[in-house]
Amino acid sequence: MDCNNILVRLSFCSKASRLKLMRSVIKDAADIVGLNNEQADEVVLAVNEACMNVIQHSYLMNPDGQIEVEIAADEQALLFRIRDYAPAVDSASCCSRDLDEVRPGGLGVHFIQTLMDECGFLAQPEGGGNLFQMKKYIRQ
Amino acid sequence: MHFPVQEKQGFSVIALSGDVDMNHSPHARKAILSCLKKMQHVMVDLSSVDYIDSSGVASLVEGFQYARSNNLEFGLLSVSDTAMSILKLARLDKVFQIYPSLEARLENAR
Numbered sequence: 070m071d072c073n074n075i076l077v078r079l080s081f082c083s084k085a086s087r088l089k090l091m092r093s094v095i096k097d098a099a100d101i102v103g104l105n106n107e108q109a110d111e112v113v114l115a116v117n118e119a120c121m122n123v124i125q126h127s128y129l130m131n132p133d134g135q136i137e138v139e140i141a142a143d144e145q146a147l148l149f150r151i152r153d154y155a156p157a158v159d160s161a162s163c164c165s166r167d168l169d170e171v172r173p174g175g176l177g178v179h180f181i182q183t184l185m186d187e188c189g190f191l192a193q194p195e196g197g198g199n200l201f202q203m204k205k206y207i208r209q
Numbered sequence: 210m211h212f213p214v215q216e217k218q219g220f221s222v223i224a225l226s227g228d229v230d231m232n233h234s235p236h237a238r239k240a241i242l243s244c245l246k247k248m249q250h251v252m253v254d255l256s257s258v259d260y261i262d263s264s265g266v267a268s269l270v271e272g273f274q275y276a277r278s279n280n281l282e283f284g285l286l287s288v289s290d291t292a293m294s295i296l297k298l299a300r301l302d303k304v305f306q307i308y309p310s311l312e313a314r315l316e317n318a319r
Contacts, residue, residue, distance in 0.1 A: 085231040173267035
């Protein structure tokens with residue numbers, strides 16, 4: 070996708086209080102590309118979980134980190150890229166857990182993998198940090 | 210954010226509302242565990258929850274675990290459609306005791 074497909078770029082600090090604002094933008098983006106309400110709720114939750122992971126696991130709850138969310142779309146899909154500037158995470162550690170084990174935590178990756186059609190870390194971007202990408206196909 | 214607690218029929222009924230997200234779930238967790246640590250049975254009313262994420266769900270799971278370990282009752286009341294869809298996604302809709310109302314829970318015990 071080139072820059073003509075970019076709907077919006079967000080940049081915010083790694084504070085939990087910023088997530089509500091981010092979610093409202095994601096919801097509007099989903100509406101713009103024609104996702105139905107259920108699909109829109111799914112992408113909002115998935116992007117929220119990805120940003121929570123950045124706050125919790127990349128920045129270790131330090132509120133001074135920077136998070137960038139880029140939303141792009143073409144006729145087939147909605148694409149989300151979440152960038153941080155924290156030390157590189159071990160992508161192998163970001164896997165879904167067995168849900169038969171009832172315990173708090175570890176649900177976010179399951180939500181993302183279930184709700185999105187594709188997801189994963191991209192190569193480390195210039196300047197360091199992590200770049201996580203998620204794709205949701207647009208189904209009419 | 211403050212989540213109100215009411216004593217009703219032998220239960221502490223905690224009403225969560227709005228966005229139970231990473232910003233507010235610590236308050237929900239605190240309210241739930243505070244009641245349980247006083248050895249009170251807890252019902253969490255989710256009728257006014259507009260949004261809940263994995264951190265909010267985790268606060269419920271933590272309450273569920275604490276209650277189970279201490280022979281206390283822990284259940285959910287009037288779960289909003291939004292919250293129910295997330296509980297189903299987490300496959301917790303069959304784990305929690307879920308009632309349409311406190312009256313339904315009391316009726317269930319008869």
